[in-house]
Amino acid sequence: MTQGIHKLLIANRGEIAVRIIRAAQALGIPTVAACSEADVDSQAARMADEVHILGPARADKSYLNIEALIGALTATGANAVHPGYGFLSENADFAEAVLAAGAIFVGPSPDTIRRMGDKAEARRTAQAAGVPVVPGSADELFDVDSALKAAESVGYPLLIKASAGGGGRGIRLAQSAQQLSEEFPRAQREAQTAFGNGAVYLERFIGKARHIEVQVLGDGQRAVHLFERECSLQRRRQKVFEEAPSPVLTQQQRETLCESAVRLAESLGYKGAGTLEYLYDDETGEFFFIEMNTRIQVEHPVSELITGIDLVQAMLRIAAGEPLGLQQSDIRLNGAAVQMRLNAEDPARNFFPSPGVVEALVWPQGEGVRVDTHLYQGYRVPPYYDSLLAKLIVHGADRSQALARASSAVEQTQLTGMASTLSLHGQLLKQPWLHSADFNTGTLETWLVEHSGGGDA
Amino acid sequence: MAEHTVITPLPGTFYRKASPDSDNFVEVGAQVTADTVIGLIEVMKQFSELTAGAAGRVSAFLVEDGDPIEPGQVIATLDDE
Numbered sequence: 001m002t003q004g005i006h007k008l009l010i011a012n013r014g015e016i017a018v019r020i021i022r023a024a025q026a027l028g029i030p031t032v033a034a035c036s037e038a039d040v041d042s043q044a045a046r047m048a049d050e051v052h053i054l055g056p057a058r059a060d061k062s063y064l065n066i067e068a069l070i071g072a073l074t075a076t077g078a079n080a081v082h083p084g085y086g087f088l089s090e091n092a093d094f095a096e097a098v099l100a101a102g103a104i105f106v107g108p109s110p111d112t113i114r115r116m117g118d119k120a121e122a123r124r125t126a127q128a129a130g131v132p133v134v135p136g137s138a139d140e141l142f143d144v145d146s147a148l149k150a151a152e153s154v155g156y157p158l159l160i161k162a163s164a165g166g167g168g169r170g171i172r173l174a175q176s177a178q179q180l181s182e183e184f185p186r187a188q189r190e191a192q193t194a195f196g197n198g199a200v201y202l203e204r205f206i207g208k209a210r211h212i213e214v215q216v217l218g219d220g221q222r223a224v225h226l227f228e229r230e231c232s233l234q235r236r237r238q239k240v241f242e243e244a245p246s247p248v249l250t251q252q253q254r255e256t257l258c259e260s261a262v263r264l265a266e267s268l269g270y271k272g273a274g275t276l277e278y279l280y281d282d283e284t285g286e287f288f289f290i291e292m293n294t295r296i297q298v299e300h301p302v303s304e305l306i307t308g309i310d311l312v313q314a315m316l317r318i319a320a321g322e323p324l325g326l327q328q329s330d331i332r333l334n335g336a337a338v339q340m341r342l343n344a345e346d347p348a349r350n351f352f353p354s355p356g357v358v359e360a361l362v363w364p365q366g367e368g369v370r371v372d373t374h375l376y377q378g379y380r381v382p383p384y385y386d387s388l389l390a391k392l393i394v395h396g397a398d399r400s401q402a403l404a405r406a407s408s409a410v411e412q413t414q415l416t417g418m419a420s421t422l423s424l425h426g427q428l429l430k431q432p433w434l435h436s437a438d439f440n441t442g443t444l445e446t447w448l449v450e451h452s453g454g455g456d457a
Numbered sequence: 458m459a460e461h462t463v464i465t466p467l468p469g470t471f472y473r474k475a476s477p478d479s480d481n482f483v484e485v486g487a488q489v490t491a492d493t494v495i496g497l498i499e500v501m502k503q504f505s506e507l508t509a510g511a512a513g514r515v516s517a518f519l520v521e522d523g524d525p526i527e528p529g530q531v532i533a534t535l536d537d538e
Binding site for chain 1: 467468469470499500501502503523525
């Protein structure tokens with residue numbers, strides 16, 4: 001089937017490296033774990049057919065080292081690379097280097113990666129495909145009159161943002177034309193002082209936004225969607241608890257949203273698995289494209305559980321040159337799934353990292369339960385990389401069954417040797433607002449602040 | 458001449474500067490107070506400051522910029538000259 005790939009190099013680590021090796025094994029493809037010196041004892045290294053050491057622990061000397069990775073291809077004779085997520089997965093130069101070495105990059109073309117990695121270019125691409133983006137003034141604005149005129153189409157409330165800005169600096173909120181007239185000169189002065197450039201632009205402010213994203217698969221000609229995920233529960237822009245489908249969309253909204261994602265993917269001639277992220281305005285029911293991730297995502301399993309499709313295997317088949325075997329009508333939404341990320345962070349100490357050695361380890365079992373992890377008893381979690389330890393993923397016939405099974409899965413799980421966010425999920429699953437899906441992207445952080453003051457709620 | 462050792466409580470990666478382009482927080486020979494930041498420790502993508510912990514003069518760094526470190530390891534020494 002996948003005769004195009006005769007040996008696969010995994011340019012990643014942790015749970016996703018394990019996940020990719022499993023998919024390759026299911027397709028009968030031999031694997032090479034390309035790892036750092038710190039990961040020689042990792043689960044991925046134990047499972048792979050071969051291990052190739054890239055360099056020292058530091059990511060810039062190993063998992064981010066393009067030269068070392070291309071060297072690994074040559075040394076092992078692998079003819080394909082799966083980049084996983086993070087590290088070099090959205091680095092167009094890396095994809096280009098892999099192709100130049102005569103190997104297959106499991107993902108879209110370098111041009112697509114580059115295009116969707118550029119925020120302005122991604123926005124233009126979406127608009128050209130008829131996908132709504134957050135309303136904003138296109139141009140740099142220099143005076144109040146042109147700002148007031150632009151505001152008519154942007155709508156209130158809106159944000160005045162510095163064109164040369166970033167990181168949340170130089171942003172002002174205006175609720176009305178009156179306020180815009182007052183705030184505009186201030187924003188200009190701030191922009192001038194902070195960035196040496198007084199140009200500003202306007203963008204619609206969405207006070208209560210949900211993060212909803214659509215999973216797509218494309219073969220370069222055709223694309224299909226695997227419905228949406230909702231990932232509104234975030235801390236410091238890191239997703240904590242994810243689910244599929246979104247509990248708030250109507251069938252009509254779901255179709256419109258997912259079809260827009262397919263349109264964008266097809267306009268790109270997209271090849272591989274990708275995710276289009278949207279903001280959903282909880283007050284108006286509008287959705288706006290914000291960015292595309294041209295790789296597999298951490299939360300992909302919830303989409304797999306509601307559709308029965310193995311996304312990582314599909315990525316490998318597409319990369320090997322097979323056309324998409326699926327029609328959109330073949331893909332059915334079955335039940336609901338949630339994913340809880342277990343990180344080596346201590347919720348009681350403001351999520352301070354907690355690397356350590358795995359002592360007791362018991363994973364949950366039962367219908368609809370899946371655990372994606374690289375942990376084993378006695379494994380020493382290195383301090384050099386991100387803190388993701390495992391993902392507890394639970395499927396149910398509907399959302400309430402999935403949540404009930406999730407609570408039971410958390411109760412069954414035992415992990416000692418380090419602090420983890422397991423207890424956080426236990427608490428979250430007791431919150432009425434989680435069960436009623438009454439949340440937005442600000443909810444978790446607000447709750448954490450209130451929660452930490454009041455002891456164990 | 459008494460000597461004080463600066464010990465890391467954390468594992469991770471030690472950095473002597475805030476970013477690759479900046480200067481070192483302190484150089485050998487510098488006078489420091491207990492609160493002077495002498496480096497950063499990166500643990501699982503989060504950064505913590507390492508302070509000298511005592512007043513004195515930095516006599517040596519035993520760890521290079523970017524080196525992996527273990528809890529309890531001596532990072533630098535101070536003397537109170």
